[in-house]
Amino acid sequence: MKKSRIFKYILGALIVSSTLSCKDFLDREPTSYSSSGFYKSEGAVEDGVSGIYATLNINLAFNLPFNIMLDHWTGLAFERAENTTIGAGGALNPDNTSVAQWWNANFSTISRANAVLVGSEPYLDKLEGRSKQYLAEARVLRAFAYCNLLTAFGKVPLFQKPVTTEEYDVARTNEHVIVDFLLTDMDACLNDLPWLADSRGRVDRAVAYGIKARLALLAGSLNYNNKGTDYYKIAAEAAKQVIGQRQLAANFEDLFNKAGQQKADVRNESLFEIIYSDKGIKKTHMIGFGQVSRNYGQTGRHPSQLLADTYECKDGLRIDESPQYDPKKPWANRDPRFSYTLWMHKDTVEGNTNGTETGRVKMILDVYQPTTKIYNFNTQTWNVGVNADINSGAAWTSFANAGVGYMWKKYSNEKIESIGAQSCNSIVMRYAEILLTYAEAKIELNELDNTVYEAINKVRNRSKMPNVSADRIGNQEKMRQLVRRERKVELALEGIHFSDMRRWKIGDLENAGPSYGYPLPTRAANGTIIEEGYDIATSDMIPNFKKSARHDLNDIANYDTYKSKLKVRDQNRFWDNKFYLFPVPQRELDLAPALGQNEGY
Template sequence: MKSNIKQILQTLLLATLLVSCDDYIERYPLNNPSDATFLSSETELNMAVTGCYNALWTKVQSMPFVPVFDQISDIGWDRNGSPLQAVGRGAADSSNGDLLGLWADLYEGIAKCNYVLTNMVRGEENIPTDVYNQSKAEVRFLRALYYHYLIELWGGVPLVTQPLTLSEANVPRSSKSQIVDFLLTELEECANDLPVENNPTNGRATQGAAWAIASRIALYNEKWDIAISSAQKVMALEGTEYLIHPNYMDLFQYAGQDSKEIIFSAQFLKGEQTHSMFRFFGTRNAKGHTNKKPSYQTADSWECIDGLQIDESPLYDPQHPFENRDPRLGYTLALPGSIYLGFQYETHGDSTYCWDYNQDPPKRIPNLEATHAYATFTGIGWRKYADNLDRLAVNDCDLNMIVIRYAEVLLNYAEAKIASGSIDQTVLDAINKIRQRPTVEMPPITTTDPEALKYAVYRERKYELAGEGLRLFDIRRWKIAERVMNLPVLGRMKRSYPAIAPRVDEYGTSYYDEIPIAEQGESSDFKMRVVELRSFNKDRDYLWPIPYIELDTNTAMEQNPGYGN
């Protein structure tokens, strides 16, 4: 896939050239395809299909869009005073630039898919049948993926499945349920013509990718039977095509890009298509800006190694809060006292110097994490997707972005089975394969009580998938966004830790009822810092506002409730 990125750029250029003209209808270009003949050869079809993947590289602030979703959920925060930050604090409106950009890019991807699906018939007689069918299936998969994001963020949207003329541009919104049914049918049908082999560095859609995304869409929309059956089809390929990777941290580093746990990812290539995730996630000492960061509450979510929440476990020590904890805490977050990107990571206010282990021998250097005005804010950082190999080129990263991996499919399966009332040993097995991967080894879940098991899966999704862009969708579909998004984003005490554990609820959300919290803007050494106050209107904010320009140009479309025009 990475080798095809240059072809994608060429395809985009070709799109500007494919304009027919009645006066020259027989005078086809000698050096480039014309609109009348494009897609008549295997080479042209491959270029066009590759171009349909382009919306995966949609960028918000120069980084892949999927991890961004966590920064506008309860577990993350965007430091930039940007349109994205406004979404997180409940202040988005129809003029929000980041929402407009994502909407436009997803629909641009859909338009490319529609063009190919409508016009690829030109090459049906010239292209090998298996190539033709697989190409068509890839495009249908991508179109379904793009619509999946649109409907989960905006609800019902215009369902466009063929190229439109200007006179056809006023398309009303289809209901979300109608689109869900369409997407599940598309994914089930296209899976038949997609390859079985899982090659994580190829970047092309596979059977497993289609079934995995179908399991997610069905789960999100409470179609339990389809979520279960789609997940089971992926699970049937465990051992040959999919497996739980033994090293959890490697999944989000260059070392793990070929892991069989990765079902589908967006591919990047240095020199052609790169991003700036290191700059946004990396620390100040490592030349990053830590623009995107977890809330401090997020660090208090993971259990202790005895499988109990920190407000219940005798192993929890408030003065050493990160010891005896689920190892995924330290794999997901950069924690005070750890080594991160080759530096001693300390956010205590008195830690004015730290060790730089990137030098040989290690050297003491000024600690920007404690002294820089725009350092961590929350006292912790994201470790996922920040690889030390990018430290010297923070805006030129080509670390691939996972769209879906096998662990999520197992959790989709478990949650759907519980919700459908069909709890059996396979549910526990699915959860425990994740909890007991070699680098995690948390105690197995053994309860079969439906209520307890439901919340165990909810928490497990947070422990396992934090930082991967799925939390926003979980808190929306569980209808807890109105609770967790009305809490402030907190940062650590500057020179201490709370004397007691916070209260942790059944979802793994931390509450600081008996812990001192500073007023917003107040600097305090021994109070939790209020980084941002947030607001979430349950009658409005479960959906995003339709961009105003879309309403102006498509008069058949209505705005989501609560946003005006």
Template sequence: METNKYFLFIFLILLFIGCDSGLERFPLDRPSDGTFLTTEVEMEMAITGAYATLKTSQDYNYPAVILLDCLTDIGWERARQTYMDISTGKHDSNNELVASIWGQFYAGIGRCNFITENISRGKDNVPENVYNRILAEAKFIRAFHYFWLTELFGDVPFTTMPINDIADTQMAKSSKSEIVTFLLNDLEEAAKYLPETIPASELGRASKGAALALRTKIALHNNLWQEAINSALKVMALDYELATSYEALFKNSQQRNTKEVLFSLQYLYQYGTYGPDGVTTRMGRGYSSKIPSQSLIDSYECIDGLPIDKSPLYDPTEPFKNRDPRLDYSCVVPGSVFFGYQFETHKDSVECWNYNTNPPTRVPNQDALNAYASFSGYCWRKYAESIPNLPTVGETPIMLLRYADVLLMYAEAKIEANDIDSSVYKAINDVRERVNMPPVTEGKSQQELRAAVRRERKYEFAFEGSRLFDIRRWGIAEKVMPGNFLGRIPKGLLATAPTIDEYATPDYSEVPNWAEMRVIEIRSFNKDRDYLLPIPRLEVETNKLLIQNKGY
């Protein structure tokens, strides 16, 4: 089927490894490193291999950037010690997750550098628009990898050339600001040659809007407010809009029909998928390994726009009623239905309803009985969709850039630049009103709006890979990370609402029965070290010019 033709090239990514000097110069059974990229077919194969590196697969083949939410105040990972070591501050330069992320990002950069350096071999053999587009796509993919690297590690080695010799690997760090300047220029140039719209047959390829949205994100994360505003405005002038239904964004059959998605990772059964069973409930034939926190659940406002400690609509005996609809769309909460089963995690609820039968029947409730059911009492609903009868196979595209993000980035940049006007309120309220939440009223101070947009990002993008970057760039990780990572009271509910601060972070110290909450993990955060990850030990030992990050 034409829609999925790009998956067919993925097995050819080994072409980027290079050729052994002992082999004949131009082998006849495969493309040669010395002649590759001389035809349009070869260029298409090369760029497909480069796109594949954005998946940076980790547990259950979820991309690394999504799972980074498990290293924040809103999420947790049960099955991998390497995740827990980072969130508890016990990690060092030997951490396997850190090494894997570093290696995968640089592998992707290597493929892009091969393209940008060698694509000129075929310039005269392909249409100009094809040549320019593929070159622009390589710059886009490379920018994503360098963006992730600089956000996680700070200053890093930077090159736009292929590594052809061991001596080329001896490379000192370049400053983050230098790299960012290069990426912004690269993306501005790339946007000129990328199409404004992507047909169904090419979903997963970069568009002009995607390049500009990534440029907005990089600028925002580096406090370049005007650059972020300018790039966001260019995206907002294109043919994008918020999906009518927030829920539709996480349904495979519906997401593709929206105009909200700017760039997503594509998956196809038997050509590359991820495993939703890593997040789904025990009754949904999953393992509840990656879970949201109690503090995330309590962050969401009531439908009157007030936090749960202020809203008269909040009832601690029915804590999930009258809440921002994004709570239910993002998380599976007790009393809801998931995969056709009643979801209930109260430890005395040893049976639950099975609505997959007619009439419904009572069955043993593994979400209460299984020792490895969700430790917090909640599960993720986002990216939990699987192919019918194949709970280990997920095909729903994972979004890396969407229009709601552009609107909130625009609003944030305007707020931080203290250039506050009606367009700031409109950008925030368009996102809120999509889920029928009341608007933010005009007349707010800069700090009030700053808090509003930070709360909105927490509600809107939970388990989409934004939270780690957000709490670090805002400088609040040192406040939201240390202490107990909490789950629900195993056999009860909180007696009262916790106190919610301006950034939607709960404080349970005044809740009468707070001590009954499940302590899942005790976390720590060293503000002088943990805003960056360590550079993998092997990299420092083999690259004599590379200096380890402070504190490691």
């Protein structure tokens, strides 16, 4: 991409991010993008499509990429304040600002795409160069936005051209009609895209097939128009087209920090990314800052015990089945993705507060004690210092208090740039998802063959986990369990489970009650800790995954038999099945009553 194009892309992103929350999406269309006669040249089309990419800079929390936030609206994670997470305690309502922002942001993408596609129609025969490629990108980005909306809201209006305020007041379109249109629309432009985009961050043919697979997997799981089988076939075939065209990175951890993302194998796996930069007009995010210890960050989002307990032991068995699991040392002998994704008590964490040598941080996490060990890089010694996660005015927000004993290591294990101004890219889609989507679609079709096992094995083997076990071969239910487990442990914090929870209808299992966590310590009358929780954990403190067949299938842990011994939060959390769909924002209903509201709101 030329320097001038990069400048326009970044500038557009900054403009969109600064205005996104305060305007209705119908008001966001710049005149230049919808004016008659604008898209007469390749350069104009490229500029218009760059404007579509700019709309993807959606911050659902302060300077936080949208996909990072989505999984915090599921049982895999939660926000800092108790009982306020969407779906946990009633925060989900038509006036919720995050809900409105998600609706508006995706329709902004659709609006921009429609303006470019319709505006260029009179000149299609004359457009040269990469014009067709750019227009294909516009179609894929439109499909991506509609996939997000279908997942969150169900029926939404299907717009294929720029709309006026009057035209916006229409009834919503049935989901299968939208999906069928998008699948056909993308089929028509696939050959106009290269298999690997020459500019990182642009969609290519692999991404197009990936979005097609996502849409079809959603439609198949929810059986739109009673065509579930047909959609699963489309999902499997779309994912199959990508298999072999891209490869997994050698090292899982490289995917989520700046140094690792410079490697060619990471670029190959990362199909679709939100691009950030520390050059020129800087564009940065603060993922790590909102995830790490209070000793050097501002913890605001926390992984759940439900996620932590989903990771198998190294023998490939779930923790309630493996002799390798020890409640005193739950971090030991686990799937390496456990320690790649999560930090917990007694882990050595590293970070950087300003992107220089003086900003380096290295310390021991402690969920119990008011002091901990902190490394001095000048003297190269470990010293005892105040543990801000326990002993500070803001300790209430920490992984020990607002959380349940875990922090996100993904995107936080950053040694060379500031966790408050990160420029590593945020991954929206990667090859591992393609492999697991292929496997899931084939499993739902009960087409269990070697290609299914090979797809899952590739993902597991990358992290040194064993192949699909013999007892699962040919068993649809056991394979369904495994692929769902893999999607959680492989793709956590990447926004994928936001859809998976809805597709699998497990919102009640994940969100119907309190969140439990680390073992509580024994304290003296003055509050001093006598015995730390992990030291006094007993062998029977292993969660029950078999409370019901659904719990077992979806690896949902239950802690009822020893919950009094555990850290607890979200005491008032509840689930209502209406939460499977977000409400249509009240502002949109006020502007367009014909939209109608989702049931229950």
